[in-house]
Amino acid sequence: MTSLADLQTPALIVDLDAFDHNVATMAAALPGERLRPHVKAHKSTAIATRQRDAGHRGFTCATIREVEGMAAAGLGEDLMLANEVADARRLGAVVEAGARVTLAVDSKATIEAAAAGGVREVVIDVNVGLPRCGCPPEEAGRLADLARARGLEVRGVMGYEGHAVGVDVEATRAEMTRQSMELLVAAAAAVGGELISAGGTGTYALNTWATEIQAGSYVLMDTAYAKLGLPFRQALTVLSIVISVTPGSWAVADCGLKALGMDHGNPSIDGADVWFCSDEHVTFGAAALPAVGDRIRVVPAHVDPTVAYHDRLHVVHGDEIVDTWPVDLRGW
Amino acid sequence: MTSLADLQTPALIVDLDAFDHNVATMAAALPGERLRPHVKAHKSTAIATRQRDAGHRGFTCATIREVEGMAAAGLGEDLMLANEVADARRLGAVVEAGARVTLAVDSKATIEAAAAGGVREVVIDVNVGLPRCGCPPEEAGRLADLARARGLEVRGVMGYEGHAVGVDVEATRAEMTRQSMELLVAAAAAVGGELISAGGTGTYALNTWATEIQAGSYVLMDTAYAKLGLPFRQALTVLSIVISVTPGSWAVADCGLKALGMDHGNPSIDGADVWFCSDEHVTFGAAALPAVGDRIRVVPAHVDPTVAYHDRLHVVHGDEIVDTWPVDLRGW
Numbered sequence: 001m002t003s004l005a006d007l008q009t010p011a012l013i014v015d016l017d018a019f020d021h022n023v024a025t026m027a028a029a030l031p032g033e034r035l036r037p038h039v040k041a042h043k044s045t046a047i048a049t050r051q052r053d054a055g056h057r058g059f060t061c062a063t064i065r066e067v068e069g070m071a072a073a074g075l076g077e078d079l080m081l082a083n084e085v086a087d088a089r090r091l092g093a094v095v096e097a098g099a100r101v102t103l104a105v106d107s108k109a110t111i112e113a114a115a116a117g118g119v120r121e122v123v124i125d126v127n128v129g130l131p132r133c134g135c136p137p138e139e140a141g142r143l144a145d146l147a148r149a150r151g152l153e154v155r156g157v158m159g160y161e162g163h164a165v166g167v168d169v170e171a172t173r174a175e176m177t178r179q180s181m182e183l184l185v186a187a188a189a190a191v192g193g194e195l196i197s198a199g200g201t202g203t204y205a206l207n208t209w210a211t212e213i214q215a216g217s218y219v220l221m222d223t224a225y226a227k228l229g230l231p232f233r234q235a236l237t238v239l240s241i242v243i244s245v246t247p248g249s250w251a252v253a254d255c256g257l258k259a260l261g262m263d264h265g266n267p268s269i270d271g272a273d274v275w276f277c278s279d280e281h282v283t284f285g286a287a288a289l290p291a292v293g294d295r296i297r298v299v300p301a302h303v304d305p306t307v308a309y310h311d312r313l314h315v316v317h318g319d320e321i322v323d324t325w326p327v328d329l330r331g332w
Numbered sequence: 333m334t335s336l337a338d339l340q341t342p343a344l345i346v347d348l349d350a351f352d353h354n355v356a357t358m359a360a361a362l363p364g365e366r367l368r369p370h371v372k373a374h375k376s377t378a379i380a381t382r383q384r385d386a387g388h389r390g391f392t393c394a395t396i397r398e399v400e401g402m403a404a405a406g407l408g409e410d411l412m413l414a415n416e417v418a419d420a421r422r423l424g425a426v427v428e429a430g431a432r433v434t435l436a437v438d439s440k441a442t443i444e445a446a447a448a449g450g451v452r453e454v455v456i457d458v459n460v461g462l463p464r465c466g467c468p469p470e471e472a473g474r475l476a477d478l479a480r481a482r483g484l485e486v487r488g489v490m491g492y493e494g495h496a497v498g499v500d501v502e503a504t505r506a507e508m509t510r511q512s513m514e515l516l517v518a519a520a521a522a523v524g525g526e527l528i529s530a531g532g533t534g535t536y537a538l539n540t541w542a543t544e545i546q547a548g549s550y551v552l553m554d555t556a557y558a559k560l561g562l563p564f565r566q567a568l569t570v571l572s573i574v575i576s577v578t579p580g581s582w583a584v585a586d587c588g589l590k591a592l593g594m595d596h597g598n599p600s601i602d603g604a605d606v607w608f609c610s611d612e613h614v615t616f617g618a619a620a621l622p623a624v625g626d627r628i629r630v631v632p633a634h635v636d637p638t639v640a641y642h643d644r645l646h647v648v649h650g651d652e653i654v655d656t657w658p659v660d661l662r663g664w
Contacts, residue, residue, distance in 0.1 A: 008396075008664050040611055062612045064340075083586075083612060084575040086625045106576055109624035131607065132615050133576040133584050162610070243416040244438055244465040252465050254415075257637040263594040263609065275463065277595065278494070279372055279636050280394045280415060283464050292441035293418045304611050305589040309640065311663060331643060332340050332586075 004319050005295070009241045010259040012310045013297070014220065014325070016317045018235035019050075022219050025231050027054040030204060030213055036060045036080060036197060038216030039329060041304050044313060045073035046325035047219060060197075060214040064090050069329040071099035078102070080197065082158055082214060084110045084125065084133050085117075092118020102155055102195075106135040108146060115150045122152050123195055126187045128159035128180035137183045141190030156195030159184040160214070165202030168227060174206045181209035201225055201232070222303040224264045237297040238267070238306070239314075240282065242290045251289045255298045256280040261305025268299045336651050337627070341573045342591040344642045345629070346552065346657070348649045350567035351382075354551050357563050359386040362536060362545055368392045368412060368529060370548030371661060373636050376645060377405035378657035379551060392529075392546040396422050401661040403431035410434070412529065414490055414546060416442045416457065416465050417449075424450020434487055434527075438467040440478060447482040454484050455527055458519045460491035460512035469515045473522030488527030491516040492546070497534030500559060506538045513541035533557055533564070554635040556596045569629040570599070570638070571646075572614065574622045583621045587630045588612040593637025600631045 004013075026035060037051045040062035048059060048070060058078035061067045067079050068090065076099025081091065083104055095101050095118055104125040105111045114122055124143050127134030135143055144154045164176035181198065188196045199213035202225065207213060217225055220236035240255035253269075256277045260267050266274045272286040282298060290296060300306040307313070307327055315323035336345075358367060369383045372394035380391060380402060390410035393399045399411050400422065408431025413423065415436055427433050427450055436457040437443045446454055456475050459466030467475055476486045496508035513530065520528050531545035534557065539545060549557055552568035572587035585601075588609045592599050598606045604618040614630060622628060632638040639645070639659055647655035 010664060084584075084624075085586075086573045086575055107624055110575070113625075127578070131578070131582050132610060132613055136578070241418045243418055243442070246459070246463070246468070250463050252416075254417075257593060257595050257634075258640040261589060261594070262637070263589050278464060281464055292416075292439055293445075302589075305594070308590040332342060 002321060004239070004316060004321055007239060007314060009239050009295070010255040011239045012307065012313045013237050013239045014313045014315045015235050015237070016315050016322060018233035019219060022221065022232045022235055023050060023054050026204070026215065026218050027056070031055055033058055034212060036212045036214050038062070038082070038214045039066050039070060041216030042220055042307055043327050043329035044325050045069060045075060045328055048073070048075050051219070058212070060216070063332050065332050066329045067091060067094055067101055071097065076100060080104070080123065080158070082160070082197070086110070086113055088113045088117025088119045095120060104133070104158055105143065105147060106133055107143070111143065111147045111150055111152065115152055120153055121155055122147050123155050123158045123193070123197060124187070124191050126157050126159040126184055128161055128183045128198070129164070129176070130160060130162040132162065134159060137187045140187035144191040154191060154193050156193030156197065157184055157188045157191050158195070158197035159187070160198060160200070161203060161207070162200070165200040166224060167202070170228070173203060177203045177206045181207060185209050201230065202228055217303050220303045220307070222264070222306070223268050223299050223301045234299060236303055236306070237299055240296050240298050242292055242294045242296060245289055245292055247289070250275065250283055250285050252281050252283050253296055253298070254280055255282050259306070259309055260298070260300050261302040261308070263305060264301035267301055269296060334653060336571070336648060336653055339571060339646060341571055341627070342587040343571045344639065344645045345569050345571045346645045346647045347567050347569070348647050348654060350565035351551060354553065354564045354567055355382060355386050358536070358547065358550050359388070363387055365390055366544060368544045368546050370394070370414070370532070370546045371398050371402060373548030373639070374552055375639055375659050375661035376657050377401060377407060377660055380407050381405070383551070390544070392548070395664050397664050398661045399423060399426055399433055403429065408432060412436070412455065412490070414492070414529070418442070418445055420445045420449025420451045427452060436465070436490055437475065437479060438465055439475070443475065443479045443482055443484065447484055452485055453487055454479050455487050455490045455525070455529060456519070456523050458489050458491040458516055460493055460515045460530070461496070461508070462492060462494040464494065466491060469519045472519035476523040486523060486525050488525030488529070489516055489520045489523050490527070490529035491519070492530060492532070493535060493539070494532070497532040498556060499534070502560070505534060509535045509538045513539060517541050533562065534560055549635050552635045552639070554596070554638070555600050555631050555633045566631060568635055568638070569631055572628055572630050574624055574626045574628060577621055577624055579621070582607065582615055582617050584613050584615050585628055585630070586612055587614050591638070591641055592630070592632050593634040593640070595637060596633035599633055601628060
């Protein structure tokens with residue numbers, strides 16, 4: 001097996017100890033079906049398999065491709081596509097092949113798409129404060145009636161407090177979550193069904209109203225979530241090699257815009273000050289600059305769009321590569 | 333062939349008329365070897381083939397993978413890797429297989445890597461104002477001597493005025509380019525060789541000092557370069573489908589952080605005001621909101637990291653898909 005020193009850079013590295021800690025910590029806090037791990041953060045059935053082995057049998061997906069890939073990997077016991085689609089025929093084919101697929105709907109048009117595409121089970125997606133998908137809370141009951149009239153099984157509601165999950169101050173995050181979940185619980189009463197699906201890594205311990213939490217980032221982590229003081233360790237880094245040094249000023253490593261999700265800003269490098277990223281470069285200053293050929297670790301600001309640029313995760317224990325996990329759920 | 337109405341979204345769309353216009357406009361301005369098209373913007377040998385057919389026989393690459401892929405596609409007549417590498421063995425193998433590869437070097441270490449890896453030709457990369465790779469101008473001659481002493485052919489210099497290419501005010505952009513190229517021309521005199529390689533889409537018409545321009549973005553374009561008033565048309569859009577509408581407020585389409593390079597900020601949608609992007613969503617307001625199921629075009633802010641998320645480009649003429657070009661130079 002390739003050693004860490006021989007890997008072509010930039011390369012995604014998963015620290016196995018940190019990863020195992022994160023999976024175990026979350027499974028202790030939210031055991032079994034209290035967690036519906038979101039696969040969008042890692043897009044890897046190898047990681048999802050480890051989450052299942054930790055006791056979680058239902059999963060959350062963001063794309064049709066993620067649903068298809070999870071089902072094909074034998075992880076289709078209870079898949080929720082927590083997103084609306086305008087054409088559900090590929091999902092209907094997954095159901096036909098034997099997987100359980102529950103689709104989010106928030107309008108007459110998406111209910112119609114679900115039924116026409118061969119999906120049998122839905123949740124009513126409720127807007128709980130983030131201006132994105134989800135119906136107004138007061139319309140949830142009416143949509144549930146509409147879905148049932150169209151022959152769909154309504155399993156309950158989902159509502160993502162995405163405006164709260166990244167808020168630094170825990171008390172504020174908790175209060176925003178409470179307000180959102182009051183809306184969702186009221187909608188759930190109007191909708192019926194058993195599921196109240198919500199939450200993310202930032203609110204997994206604060207959201208006590210949801211019956212299940214859709215967290216995903218916790219397994220790998222990033223600098224944005226690291227600021228919240230959660231009990232999860234940074235398991236993901238990008239291995240990069242220094243290719244240019246201007247003595248006394250700055251250094252450049254080969255990890256740039258095509259290896260990093262940039263919507264949350266620049267990545268971090270331990271002991272260095274990141275100046276900017278270019279397509280294939282990160283320029284940084286440091287009190288002690290490295291030398292050309294040195295290998296460094298770059299910590300992404302946002303895990304999800306970072307992983308989506310790569311086709312595999314190299315799993316390390318210390319300096320030894322012990323496994324390679326394909327990022328096999330990319331694309332749409 | 334799939335019709336535009338059946339494409340799975342999000343999908344990269346290339347407008348063939350705009351693309352042909354861009355290729356022809358640049359080939360008229362910088363014919364033949366006056367342009368060394370940069371493939372990092374499109375990562376597609378299908379596009380590079382069309383640039384070659386327009387008269388450009390040399391190409392610029394940013395990664396080893398791009399060099400390998402171009403050579404494998406029969407486009408290896410004169411490839412420049414305009415970037416330093418710490419290990420050049422894969423490039424040496426490409427040279428051994430018959431392609432011409434010229435590698436940028438800016439230090440003793442990278443010269444040593446080039447020679448040890450089996451690369452035979454280099455350019456001295458000179459820092460002309462962007463704090464990234466490149467030696468200080470006054471060291472260029474010494475590095476050229478060092479490279480020749482190591483048995484390498486020195487073809488000349490390169491120096492990228494990357495701090496200038498995106499500057500809005502043309503007179504400022506021109507003046508910054510002039511200052512950068514004065515440094516590069518002086519370095520070229522100390523280095524020897526024939527090549528003075530520099531420039532990009534933003535300075536292709538202003539940089540009259542370089543013997544060849546490394547522009548790439550001009551073929552597809554993005555909103556950042558569109559602000560400069562260049563004669564190139566927006567050829568690239570992301571086809572997206574509306575999945576949720578909150579009447580009177582906002583709409584959501586399925587084109588998010590994993591389909592768009594975000595380092596230059598939010599994408600644009602004609603007639604709409606983009607609020608924010610999530611992993612698989614763009615939320616936007618508009619005076620006239622679309623309906624669920626409507627297909628819209630999202631214009632990326634930065635072309636290079638956008639294309640790198642996708643595995644193919646769908647080429648359209650009007651509403652008809654006339655070709656599919658693989659994005660076959662991704663990865664490293």
